[in-house]
Amino acid sequence: MTALLVIDVGTTGLRAAVVDHSLTVRAIEYRACPPSTPAAGLVEFDAVDMAAKLLDAAETVMAAVGEPIDAVGVTNQRASTMMWDRDTGAPVGPGLGWQDLRTVGECIVATAEHGWTLAPNQSVTKAAWLLANTPELEGRDLCIGTIDSWVAWTLTEGAAHVSDQTNASATTNGLRTVDGSAWRDDMLAAFAIDASMLADVVDSVGEVGRATALPGSPPITALLGDQQASLIGQGCVRAGRAKITFGTGGMLDVCTDRGTPDGAHRNGAGTYPLPLWSRDGRITWGVEGIMLAAGTNVEWLRDDLGLIASSSASHDVASECADTGGVVYVPALLGLGTPMWDYGARGTLLGLTRGTERSHVVRAVLEGIAHRGADLVDAASSDTGLTIDTIRIDGGMSANPTFVQALADATGHPIEVSPVAESTTIGAAFMAGLGIGTWTGMDDIDRLWRPAHTIEPTPGLDRRAHRARWADAIGRAAGWIPELSALHF
Numbered sequence: 001m002t003a004l005l006v007i008d009v010g011t012t013g014l015r016a017a018v019v020d021h022s023l024t025v026r027a028i029e030y031r032a033c034p035p036s037t038p039a040a041g042l043v044e045f046d047a048v049d050m051a052a053k054l055l056d057a058a059e060t061v062m063a064a065v066g067e068p069i070d071a072v073g074v075t076n077q078r079a080s081t082m083m084w085d086r087d088t089g090a091p092v093g094p095g096l097g098w099q100d101l102r103t104v105g106e107c108i109v110a111t112a113e114h115g116w117t118l119a120p121n122q123s124v125t126k127a128a129w130l131l132a133n134t135p136e137l138e139g140r141d142l143c144i145g146t147i148d149s150w151v152a153w154t155l156t157e158g159a160a161h162v163s164d165q166t167n168a169s170a171t172t173n174g175l176r177t178v179d180g181s182a183w184r185d186d187m188l189a190a191f192a193i194d195a196s197m198l199a200d201v202v203d204s205v206g207e208v209g210r211a212t213a214l215p216g217s218p219p220i221t222a223l224l225g226d227q228q229a230s231l232i233g234q235g236c237v238r239a240g241r242a243k244i245t246f247g248t249g250g251m252l253d254v255c256t257d258r259g260t261p262d263g264a265h266r267n268g269a270g271t272y273p274l275p276l277w278s279r280d281g282r283i284t285w286g287v288e289g290i291m292l293a294a295g296t297n298v299e300w301l302r303d304d305l306g307l308i309a310s311s312s313a314s315h316d317v318a319s320e321c322a323d324t325g326g327v328v329y330v331p332a333l334l335g336l337g338t339p340m341w342d343y344g345a346r347g348t349l350l351g352l353t354r355g356t357e358r359s360h361v362v363r364a365v366l367e368g369i370a371h372r373g374a375d376l377v378d379a380a381s382s383d384t385g386l387t388i389d390t391i392r393i394d395g396g397m398s399a400n401p402t403f404v405q406a407l408a409d410a411t412g413h414p415i416e417v418s419p420v421a422e423s424t425t426i427g428a429a430f431m432a433g434l435g436i437g438t439w440t441g442m443d444d445i446d447r448l449w450r451p452a453h454t455i456e457p458t459p460g461l462d463r464r465a466h467r468a469r470w471a472d473a474i475g476r477a478a479g480w481i482p483e484l485s486a487l488h489f
Helices: 047-065 102-113 123-133 147-155 185-190 227-234 295-304 311-320 358-384 401-411 423-435 443-448 463-476
Strands: 003-009 013-020 024-030 072-074 080-083 142-146 162-164 200-202 205-210 220-225 241-247 250-255 272-279 282-291 328-330 348-350 389-393 415-417 454-457
Touching: 003 047, 003 147, 003 423, 013 047, 013 423, 024 047, 024 423, 047 147, 072 147, 072 227, 072 423, 080 123, 102 123, 102 185, 102 282, 123 142, 123 389, 123 443, 142 147, 147 162, 147 205, 147 220, 147 454, 162 220, 200 227, 200 295, 205 272, 205 423, 220 423, 227 241, 227 250, 227 272, 227 423, 241 358, 250 272, 250 358, 295 311, 295 358, 311 358, 311 401, 328 463, 348 463, 358 401, 389 401, 401 454, 401 463, 423 443
Parallel strands: 003 072, 072 220, 162 200, 241 389, 389 415
Antiparallel strands: 003 013, 013 024, 080 142, 205 220, 241 250, 250 282, 272 282, 328 348, 415 454
16 A cells, blocks of 8 residues: 655644545644744744654654655645755754745835846745845855755755755746746846755656655655645646635636746736646646635634634524625735735725624625635636636635635635645645656546535526625725735735
């Protein structure tokens, strides 16, 4: 029986899991690994703590299974960036989380001086900041990398400094040529980054080294970003197949399998191109759209307003009413991503009356998140020209029946709910198995995947009117803080 070890590093914690040839999770270990926020807009992580916890989790789950591991797959939060000393393996300076906004100024300057559209959540300005603001770097042999690079370095005990195409891409990293063939010399020069500091870029599938830090030294045969792993884990490997992960935020990814895009810039409806995986030197392409706040809104109901006792209780409370009573909520607590990309938009609650009850507000929040999901689907369809007729979902909110029904109603499409909330683990396991011949091609995951259940849109619902009211509401939420709305990354 094949035993595949997955290291899955998220924003607030990491998992180590053993998955078998049927893509069943046999054992799993979780370790909290939250970032710190030393000041507003700053998000840092402790790379030493992360390394210790991933090794501990991996060794614990391997011991629980009690049999040799055939291969290791790694998946991770994208764009989080760190620097370390090649000779000692010790981190140099803080790890900068993908949400860190300290380089907004550098992004604005890059646009003004070079015409480059960069975002502070890309790696390039984070790497430049570390080099410019860390003391006593003279004469040191430095490595710069994203989380996949750090995990591979840790597992191989410094033998491999690598990153795959999904993590090193122009979209995520910013330093890569669009076709993924090389680092950009013009950006390296502008940001004073020596190419020798950067990782060797490899395929998402294929052995990159042995995990000598673990018992048995199994081969590492897969590296890829978390959203790409989630897409693969839900079998969305054919053109037009789309998934949305509803966690703290919401990420839609759809496979296009077309040629190399013209650039890394956003498309007309606000999605952006990105590599989904690479194998045998060929990149398979897709597009991605993002909502900046999904589950965050449910946390707001729970922690700040006290309207629900737990996140799962949002379904129970929302079920107390048949509809929102005319209340509409725009979930723009952190601004709006795709398609508007308006950082100055703010959360908006409309249609309140003296008869509005707690249940109406809670239902409106769930429906507002669902409408944002439909916005992402509409944007991806517009930008790709593909017909997206079924949406697969995972993440914590996929377990909320009220929300899932609202998503089906907002999109007008059936919603297939993943059998596991964290499909990243399944996707990374599949790619690791692909690397050792457990499976032969991407079609295998398509055949293996089955939804836990499928939710159809409510019969007779006037979706056009439903969406028209939403469009009016989101228009009112836009541009609330003009100075932020004017920023374009």
